[in-house]
Amino acid sequence: MKLSEKSADWIMPLILSIVMTFVISLVTSAISLGMSEFTLLRWISAWGISWIIAFPTLLLVLPFVRELTKRIIKWANAN
Template sequence: MIRGRLPARHAPVVMAVILSVVMTMVVSAVSTLRGVGLGESFLSVWLSAWGLSWIVAFPTLLVALPLARRLSTTLCRA
């Protein structure tokens, strides 16, 4: 085992963290850019919006991911 790696049982949570960070960064950046433009306040407004959206998105993703897996299994052939 490579040092510093987590056990496989943690993979769903690690995936949720990575996915929520990337998605909230992109969505909040687009929304902030549209709302305030690319001015000098963009970075601070964006980081604030991103932090708040990540706090909401991460637990939501932990709940939604198993439901999405079940639904996709139901809708798709094996």
């Protein structure tokens, strides 16, 4: 099975949102709950909520971030 180059527009944000929310929800759950209250179920629940918000946000924001990045690089190279 081959995917088109265009599928990168949603695969990259998918993978990025999974990895980032996985790590951030683990850290914030451990800090806010403390190790005595921390459970796998609470962490996975927090991760799921985070991911549901993060993935569509990345899909919406990524085109603007790409454009801003291009402008910053162009501006930095002009100086």
